[in-house]
Amino acid sequence: MSRKGKLLLYGVLLVCCVPFVFPTWWMATASLKPVNDIFAFTLLPQTVTLDAYRQVFELQPFGRQYLNSCYIAVIVTLGTLVISSLAGYAFARIKFRGAGVVFVIVLAGLLVPNEVTIIPLYRMFDSLGLVNSHWPLILIPMLGAPSVLATFIMRQFFITLPRELEEAGRVDGLGRLGLFWQVSLPLARPALGAVAIFTFLHSWNLYLEPIVFLSSKDKFTIPQALTQYVDAYGGAMWNVQLAAATMSALPVLIIFVLAQRQFVEGLAQTGLKG
Amino acid sequence: MTLLLEKPATVPAADRPPYWTMRRRDELAGWLFVAPQVAGIVAFVIVPLGLVVWYSLHEWNVLAGTFDFVGAANYQALADDPRLGPALRATGFFSAGLVVLNLSLALFLAVLLNQKLRGTVVFRTLFFSPVVVTLVAWTIVWGFLLQDNGGVNGFLGLLGIDGPNWLRGDTTAMISVIVVQLFKGVGLNMVLFLAALQGVPAELYEAARIDGASTWARFRLVTVPLISPTILLTSILTVVGSLQVFAQIAVLTQGGPGTSTTVLVYYLYQQAFQFHHFSYGATISLLLFAIVLALTVLQWRMRRKWVFHES
Numbered sequence: 001m002s003r004k005g006k007l008l009l010y011g012v013l014l015v016c017c018v019p020f021v022f023p024t025w026w027m028a029t030a031s032l033k034p035v036n037d038i039f040a041f042t043l044l045p046q047t048v049t050l051d052a053y054r055q056v057f058e059l060q061p062f063g064r065q066y067l068n069s070c071y072i073a074v075i076v077t078l079g080t081l082v083i084s085s086l087a088g089y090a091f092a093r094i095k096f097r098g099a100g101v102v103f104v105i106v107l108a109g110l111l112v113p114n115e116v117t118i119i120p121l122y123r124m125f126d127s128l129g130l131v132n133s134h135w136p137l138i139l140i141p142m143l144g145a146p147s148v149l150a151t152f153i154m155r156q157f158f159i160t161l162p163r164e165l166e167e168a169g170r171v172d173g174l175g176r177l178g179l180f181w182q183v184s185l186p187l188a189r190p191a192l193g194a195v196a197i198f199t200f201l202h203s204w205n206l207y208l209e210p211i212v213f214l215s216s217k218d219k220f221t222i223p224q225a226l227t228q229y230v231d232a233y234g235g236a237m238w239n240v241q242l243a244a245a246t247m248s249a250l251p252v253l254i255i256f257v258l259a260q261r262q263f264v265e266g267l268a269q270t271g272l273k274g
Numbered sequence: 275m276t277l278l279l280e281k282p283a284t285v286p287a288a289d290r291p292p293y294w295t296m297r298r299r300d301e302l303a304g305w306l307f308v309a310p311q312v313a314g315i316v317a318f319v320i321v322p323l324g325l326v327v328w329y330s331l332h333e334w335n336v337l338a339g340t341f342d343f344v345g346a347a348n349y350q351a352l353a354d355d356p357r358l359g360p361a362l363r364a365t366g367f368f369s370a371g372l373v374v375l376n377l378s379l380a381l382f383l384a385v386l387l388n389q390k391l392r393g394t395v396v397f398r399t400l401f402f403s404p405v406v407v408t409l410v411a412w413t414i415v416w417g418f419l420l421q422d423n424g425g426v427n428g429f430l431g432l433l434g435i436d437g438p439n440w441l442r443g444d445t446t447a448m449i450s451v452i453v454v455q456l457f458k459g460v461g462l463n464m465v466l467f468l469a470a471l472q473g474v475p476a477e478l479y480e481a482a483r484i485d486g487a488s489t490w491a492r493f494r495l496v497t498v499p500l501i502s503p504t505i506l507l508t509s510i511l512t513v514v515g516s517l518q519v520f521a522q523i524a525v526l527t528q529g530g531p532g533t534s535t536t537v538l539v540y541y542l543y544q545q546a547f548q549f550h551h552f553s554y555g556a557t558i559s560l561l562l563f564a565i566v567l568a569l570t571v572l573q574w575r576m577r578r579k580w581v582f583h584e585s
Contacts, residue, residue, distance in 0.1 A: 022429075087312075094303055117319065117323060118543075124325075241418075253406060260399045
């Protein structure tokens with residue numbers, strides 16, 4: 001490529017970056033501005049204050065809410081990994097009667113967005129007395145429709161493993177569980193990584209379920225808590241919302257930048273490739 | 275002791291065909307392995323889906339505690355609902371806008387990043403980064419930037435443009451919601467396209483170049499057919515995803531101004547969880563499900579027309 005062409009390409013790429021990078025930058029820097037300067041159009045704050053960060057914890061039990069989001073996302077991720085790798089493995093490697101029909105039933109889950117079933121799910125958890133608890137936020141993503149994509153990705157991965165690998169294990173006297181656990185699963189690390197990443201993000205971002213199921217502030221998750229920083233007139237307290245938003249986004253962003261290769265390539269290389 | 279030894283065994287244990295043959299073991303293992311997933315799908319997808327139908331045939335008054343069979347009354351009410359038309363229009367506007375913009379921008383960025391150029395990994399990371407930013411956090415920042423005196427208009431001001439009050443106008447509010455979601459999610463499709471582009475053999479471009487094909491012709495006649503399976507997959511995922519948009523609407527516009535951004539999911543939420551019309555909400559749910567199903571089946575059937583298969 002010519003020098004001129006390269007320069008042009010860099011120029012286009014840089015311009016394209018603006019709407020992707022600018023909002024995150026603005027979120028972090030504006031959260032440090034005093035409330036009166038919050039709308040000042042400056043790339044860096046003129047004066048830095050941590051007032052908004054103090055208020056985040058004063059107005060709501062934000063630490064508790066942060067912990068809620070973390071532990072729910074971790075349980076959902078671990079649970080999905082177990083359930084989906086088992087099911088994905090069976091659909092890919094084990095011949096059992098009814099496998100085809102069961103697989104179609106499970107795949108149908110992909111076509112039923114959670115929004116469609118939210119009313120009966122609410123009534124079901126209500127009749128079990130589990131509304132305003134974290135159970136729906138854990139059980140629905142882990143066992144319901146969102147886990148189907150994970151199972152599908154695991155299946156697509158296990159199908160590509162050569163049969164000879166398991167033959168060797170069989171000769172050594174391993175049963176199905178042994179073959180799964182000792183032979184196939186260790187090789188599935190890239191697929192497990194991809195599933196873990198998107199399951200975690202899905203749980204972390206969940207918004208409809210928390211606002212439907214949760215009503216007390218100490219049970220809230222982060223996304224729901226973020227929108228609760230409003231003044232007496234219902235207007236957004238921008239600096240406080242931005243400070244809380246920054247705290248919710250930065251840790252995940254930092255992990256992403258450190259492990260971006262696994263993130264991006266893992267997601268691109270597994271199953272989802274079509 | 276002696277008695278035991280003398281007793282003649284009818285069939286020596288080793289000769290009896292074991293009940294647990296490998297096939298039977300696999301049969302059992304298969305079912306046990308899929309059991310949690312299947313139980314979950316039955317409990318959290320199939321049964322609720324049946325209940326949605328059941329609710330839609332009843333009139334459920336939560337306050338009075340009554341639940342009466344009303345047949346097709348809810349469907350009739352939905353057909354006559356003056357808010358249905360605007361909700362469908364908003365849904366169509368949002369989905370069509372998002373899918374077209376998302377797929378074209380994703381493909382455009384993927385082609386740029388597929389050039390032999392230093393530093394593409396940095397750009398890839400930046401374009402992908404909104405995917406990992408908490409959805410509501412991303413939406414809040416954009417809500418802040420889109421205020422009348424916010425960052426977007428500040429930016430436009432530098433270019434000498436007097437920007438509108440984005441979230442207060444019918445059309446600009448819808449455009450805002452589309453744009454916010456576009457930049458949040460386009461990185462994922464971009465990465466999938468990039469992986470597909472890297473799978474296109476370089477010899478094919480070379481051959482097309484020798485045949486005198488222009489850059490655009492090479493893109494249209496070589497690249498697009500070869501990555502068409504990925505285009506199909508991303509378009510199905512993006513269409514279904516676009517019909518589920520909720521948090522962005524709830525945080526940015528609450529369906530407003532007026533009802534201009536009240537998409538079907540948001541209308542369903544309002545009816546069920548703000549007005550407690552559960553049975554009417556269930557009827558809207560079924561309409562949403564029918565739309566998801568129809569669009570997915572349609573795209574899947576269209577694949578024979580334009581998706582290229584090597585074999």
